Amino acid sequence: MRAVRMTAPGVLELVDVPTPAAGPGEVLLRVGAVGACHSDLHILDAPPGLFPTPMTLGHEIAGTIDGVGPGVDGWSTGDRAAVYGIIGCGRCRACLRGLENQCRVVPVGGIGLSRDGGLAEHVVVPASRLLHVGDLDLAQAAPLTDAGLTPYHAIELARDKLHPGTTCVVIGIGGLGHMALQILVASTAVRIVAVDTSVAALDLATRLGAHDVVQAGPDTVDKIRSIVGPPPDGADVVLDFVGAQPTLDTARQVVATGGRLLLVGLAGGTLPVRPVADEPPPLPLETSVVVPFWGTRAELQEVIALARGGQLQADVQTFPLAEAPEAYEALRRGEIHGRAVIVP
Ligand code: NAD
Ligand code: ZN
Ligand code: ZN
Numbered sequence: 015m016r017a018v019r020m021t022a023p024g025v026l027e028l029v030d031v032p033t034p035a036a037g038p039g040e041v042l043l044r045v046g047a048v049g050a051c052h053s054d055l056h057i058l059d060a061p062p063g064l065f066p067t068p069m070t071l072g073h074e075i076a077g078t079i080d081g082v083g084p085g086v087d088g089w090s091t092g093d094r095a096a097v098y099g100i101i102g103c104g105r106c107r108a109c110l111r112g113l114e115n116q117c118r119v120v121p122v123g124g125i126g127l128s129r130d131g132g133l134a135e136h137v138v139v140p141a142s143r144l145l146h147v148g149d150l151d152l153a154q155a156a157p158l159t160d161a162g163l164t165p166y167h168a169i170e171l172a173r174d175k176l177h178p179g180t181t182c183v184v185i186g187i188g189g190l191g192h193m194a195l196q197i198l199v200a201s202t203a204v205r206i207v208a209v210d211t212s213v214a215a216l217d218l219a220t221r222l223g224a225h226d227v228v229q230a231g232p233d234t235v236d237k238i239r240s241i242v243g244p245p246p247d248g249a250d251v252v253l254d255f256v257g258a259q260p261t262l263d264t265a266r267q268v269v270a271t272g273g274r275l276l277l278v279g280l281a282g283g284t285l286p287v288r289p290v291a292d293e294p295p296p297l298p299l300e301t302s303v304v305v306p307f308w309g310t311r312a313e314l315q316e317v318i319a320l321a322r323g324g325q326l327q328a329d330v331q332t333f334p335l336a337e338a339p340e341a342y343e344a345l346r347r348g349e350i351h352g353r354a355v356i357v358p
């Protein structure tokens with residue numbers, strides 16, 4: 015079968031590999047769609063040794079079962095499913111609570127992260143990772159598993175701050191950010207301020223229900239403060255889906271006293287944390303910072319329910335498998351709006 019693999023650090027290639035077979039507890043999935051996540055670019059850019067090579071990338075997968083391994087109950091050939099990408103140890107304190115995204119044994123283990131992913135005609139996954147998608151289009155189902163799940167989880171971690179009438183600043187309206195906006199619209203009554211460097215991303219944000227949009231530039235902080243109020247007031251919640259130094263500097267200067275800053279993006283910025291001895295302090299008093307990772311299986315089921323109910327729909331740009339490397343280059347250049355989805 016054809017697969018798009020990281021054959022060496024930084025090298026993404028379309029190659030021929032043997033079709034894998036499902037082992038005990040696993041299914042063979044005919045891949046229907048795979049989302050191209052910005053994290054795949056971080057994986058490609060990572061120092062040698064951090065991720066296995068060769069490895070098929072793709073951790074945002076939906077497909078149709080094509081074969082069932084020994085000991086699998088409840089799933090049959092022809093069933094359509096979305097794949098929860100994390101594979102925790104299943105035995106640690108976190109996994110036992112269903113928080114596989116906090117596994118204390120396997121920190122970043124998963125499909126397309128530590129074993130072959132879905133950028134191929136077929137992928138083998140543990141049956142325990144499958145969720146029913148009903149009649150959702152597979153190109154819609156795939157982005158739910160990360161671009162939908164990760165913002166959903168981050169918003170869950172800020173739910174106690176998202177009262178009606180409060181403000182939420184969302185930085186980075188790409189794959190994750192444009193899903194975050196819809197989740198906020200569907201599940202809160204907050205005022206949403208969308209921030210991006212790209213005008214096209216901000217147009218998408220307005221269409222999806224953002225109340226204010228701010229084009230990032232030298233005066234981003236002032237522009238956002240004019241909407242959410244100057245310190246010690248500010249945004250009750252800031253979701254940073256970029257995580258670069260400029261966005262983190264913006265985030266910490268617009269979050270309210272007692273607010274919450276969720277650092278989701280992995281662009282390599284750092285956040286200084288010091289008590290009030292400094293003037294001005296790097297973070298307002300009583301602010302909490304969370305560094306969310308992906309989400310839980312239970313949350314993915316809720317994300318799928320939102321989509322099946324018509325309240326969450328990825329803005330999708332599709333590419334055939336052979337064009338996956340070009341799709342990632344377009345993502346790197348900032349030319350993808352919403353989510354690029356590879357359809358093998
Ligand atoms: P994306 O490329 O689709 O979207 C990024 C958006 O940010 C784009 O719209 C871009 O224009 C905008 N942007 C870039 N620089 C900006 C700046 N300085 N100011 C404002 N906007 C800016 O990426 P994505 O797939 O949505 O992923 C976003 C980030 O989240 C990536 O770093 C990715 O690795 C990370 N991620 C983290 C998790 C997690 O569990 N923590 C999960 C998935 C993705
Ligand atoms: Zn991802
Ligand atoms: Zn565990």
